Amino acid sequence: QQQVRQSSQSLTVWEGETAILNCSYENSAFDYFPWYQQFPGEGPALLIAIRSVSDKKEDGRFTIFFNKREKNLSLHIKDSQPGDSATYFCAASDTNAYKVIFGKGTHLHVLP
Amino acid sequence: GPKVLQIPSHQIIDMGQMVTLNCDPVSNHLYFYWYKQILGQQMEFLVNFYNGKVMEKSKLFKDQFSVERPDGSYFTLKIQPTALEDSAVYFCASSPRQGQDTQYFGPGTRLLVL
Numbered sequence: 001q002q003q004v005r006q007s008s009q010s011l012t013v014w015e016g017e018t019a020i021l022n023c024s025y026e027n028s029a030f031d032y033f034p035w036y037q038q039f040p041g042e043g044p045a046l047l048i049a050i051r052s053v054s055d056k057k058e059d060g061r062f063t064i065f066f067n068k069r070e071k072n073l074s075l076h077i078k079d080s081q082p083g084d085s086a087t088y089f090c091a092a093s094d095t096n097a098y099k100v101i102f103g104k105g106t107h108l109h110v111l112p
Numbered sequence: 113g114p115k116v117l118q119i120p121s122h123q124i125i126d127m128g129q130m131v132t133l134n135c136d137p138v139s140n141h142l143y144f145y146w147y148k149q150i151l152g153q154q155m156e157f158l159v160n161f162y163n164g165k166v167m168e169k170s171k172l173f174k175d176q177f178s179v180e181r182p183d184g185s186y187f188t189l190k191i192q193p194t195a196l197e198d199s200a201v202y203f204c205a206s207s208p209r210q211g212q213d214t215q216y217f218g219p220g221t222r223l224l225v226l
Binding site for chain 2: 015029034036038041042044045046049087089099100101102103104107
């Protein structure tokens, strides 16, 4: 059973548009949700993260919207740039966890 | 930012041989992890290691797998013997603490088992 689901395997947007990547989860105990960005040939790097006590986290062009009741969240990338083209992983863990559960990733393509 | 190093970057071996993947975690981190990724797809958790012990492992962490970090040196993943399905990219990660701490990932070791 997939504990963290990313609704789109692939997403294509034009440069300047807002890319919206969706994610949902199963386990109500999850309280920490990092998004990782991965470029080909590299390891994932933390992009932005939110804790379940918040419903929004913003960092520059990147914003997480979190809905605890619905158990879903989304990553919004404003003013998308070709350099944002990468795979984005939604992930989740709980405070006492020894591991982070990753979704299958969304491949974002930003066209110039 | 903090860097996790992995050696080697690529490894090609024959099925049945032993392989050791090496990870140099961030210096003040206490928790270490291995993940497996196939074809740029999902990151699959393998194992978490803390204070010389495996804290949690997944079903993917077969009996042929072992981890250790002798005397604060490299954190290693050993596969003995290897199988064709072990071909993947293996990522090491480390974090200061568990749970809500950021995990920092290395660049990965690309393992090909022939």
